[in-house]
Amino acid sequence: MEVTVIGAGLAGSECAWQMARRGVHVTLREMKPEKRTPAHTTADFAELCCSNSLRSDQLENAVGLLKEELRRLDSLILACADATKVEAGGALAVDRHGFAALVTEKIRSHPNITVVPGEVTEIPEGEVVIASGPLTSDALAERLQVLLGEDSALHFFDAAAPLVAADSVDMDRAWMGSRYDRGTADYVNCPMTEAEYDAFWQALTAAEEAPVHGFEDKQVFEGCMPVEVMARRGHDTLCYGPLKPRGLKDPRTGREPYAMVQLRRDNAQGSVYNLVGFQTHLRFPEQRRVFSMIPALHDAEFLRYGVMHRNTFLNSPRLLDRYYRLKSAPRISFAGQMTGVEGYVESAASGFLVGVETARRLRGLPPVNFPQETAIGALGLYVSDTSVTAFQPMNINFGIIPPLDHRVKGKRNKNAELSQRSLAIIEQIKEEVLA
Incomplete structure (x- = not known):
């Protein structure tokens, strides 16, 4: 069982790790250090280009829920973030260099992952996960444009703080x-x-x-x-x-x-x-x-x-299913911000889901049902929702998670109950996910 993952950002690193720990041999293609985008400054994987904050760590916040789901399911990115965190009140912020260095060390030391440096200009044969990020190189972007069609790629501008x-x-x-x-x-x-x-x-x-x-x-x-x-x-x-x-x-x-x-x-x-x-x-x-x-x-x-740079994302509702697979060519999956999930944790979550499901498919196992009541599932279902007509990048939020079947007084109390419902589901499927 072999898979090529293109890009060693948050999504690509998480995806490669989840497949590798399930016995899949991964060839991880990363163009750094031979070539870098305008937003990257180091040769490490999972480099944080903008803020060093992974945002709220509270369960009354949707991204706090997403982080807790990933923690319980043995996410590499969350484990490395927790190991390199710096104090930031109720948020999870990290030492950006320590975090990237730790992710890089974990990836490079895994026996099932082979890192191949250099720019990818053609889509490889076989099973492929494209996690090249919102700053995908021009050569690969052109190949994707041919594969996906002229109206497949959209873009917006992103900025980093001093x-x-x-x-x-x-x-x-x-x-x-x-x-x-x-x-x-x-x-x-x-x-x-x-x-x-x-x-x-x-x-x-x-x-x-x-x-x-x-x-x-x-x-x-x-x-x-x-x-x-x-x-x-x-x-x-x-x-x-x-x-x-x-x-x-x-x-x-x-x-x-x-x-x-x-x-x-x-x-x-x-x-x-x-x-x-x-x-x-x-x-x-x-x-x-x-x-x-x-x-x-x-x-x-x-x-x-x-600094300011252009980010590119796909018209995912037209192109991808709930597991981020390309509908027209299921051997190809996408992960990370280029799918239209916005944010560090969301990118890692998409890579996590792609890694888990690709490994299961190659092992002849059925997909895990991450329902919309979970943050991981809600993101995948939003990205693949064909009823979304004006698709834009989306952070995880409680608005894309089904409401409770009863009234709860106070927004924080309601959000806390939504989180507890989700985490109960995660506990029910945890053994299946980790298999």
């Missing part, structure tokens, strides 16, 4: 804390008065953007909206988004400030922090000029500026 040195933050104008004092004090909170925010907002909306071929605001995925694009929507839009001050009282005044910029730890040592929600495609000098207007960052050392 990183700053922790010791360059003015802590006389900031403090450590978490929103509503939940969890531990893991965020650096940088308050702004109304006058400071007004000056910052005006500078941000007028700042010069870096040229990105074919970019328009309407093509930006809402989950990665550049901060300057968000600012142009209105004076106080940011104050209801990434600069929301709710639940963050300045210990010096006892009051919530007008606006709040939060910094989250980006490595285990706590020497690097990222600007939460500050994805951007401003020119680098403009980023330094405008973001240094945040009082606590007036002398900040920028270790990496924000």
Whole structure:
């Protein structure tokens, strides 16, 4: 039993691992380090190109549920994330370099996985999983276009936030804390008065953007909206988004400030922090000029500026089934963000499902029924839902999971019950999945 997996990102690594542990020999094709995309900087697998956060770890949040499902089913990505986590309140954030290095070590040391470096320009014969990511190389993208048809691929623009040195933050104008004092004090909170925010907002909306071929605001995925694009929507839009001050009282005044910029730890040592929600495609000098207007960052050392790149995804409802297999050629499966699942954990979940089901099919076993009541199943069913007419990338959310059959007071209580229902199903099918 042999399968070729193209791409060693989150989805490809998870997929290869799940097949390998079930006795399938995997040839993992990864073009790094011979060739890299504009968003990649290292030779490691599962490199996190944007935030280092895998988002909420709470079961009242859909991505928290998805993570818990994957944990219980022995996900490689979740095991490595938990092993390299950095404190981030109620979220799961990781030391991005430690995380990628650990995934790489696990993949390279597995006896059933053979890593072959170099760019893939043709679709191999036999069983294939294409997990080449939203930044698929031009040569492979052209082959996929021929295979899938002219209207198969769509695209949007994605952006990453800047990183700053922790010791360059003015802590006389900031403090450590978490929103509503939940969890531990893991965020650096940088308050702004109304006058400071007004000056910052005006500078941000007028700042010069870096040229990105074919970019328009309407093509930006809402989950990665550049901060300057968000600012142009209105004076106080940011104050209801990434600069929301709710639940963050300045210990010096006892009051919530007008606006709040939060910094989250980006490595285990706590020497690097990222600007939460500050994805951007401003020119680098403009980023330094405008973001240094945040009082606590007036002398900040920028270790990496924000970047913008194009992400490509498939018209999956027309092309794929609930197990991410190509309907017209079931020997070919897809996994990761190119299928239209949005987010690190969602990408890993798609790779997990493809890996499990491909291994089962090759072993003559029937597919596992991940129902829509589970987060893993809900994602696969959304991606393959032919009734979706205007397909767009989707984070996991409770809106694509069937409601409860009874009323529950309070959104958090309702979500918690939805999660418990899902996890009960996972426990029922766990033995079958892990076989």
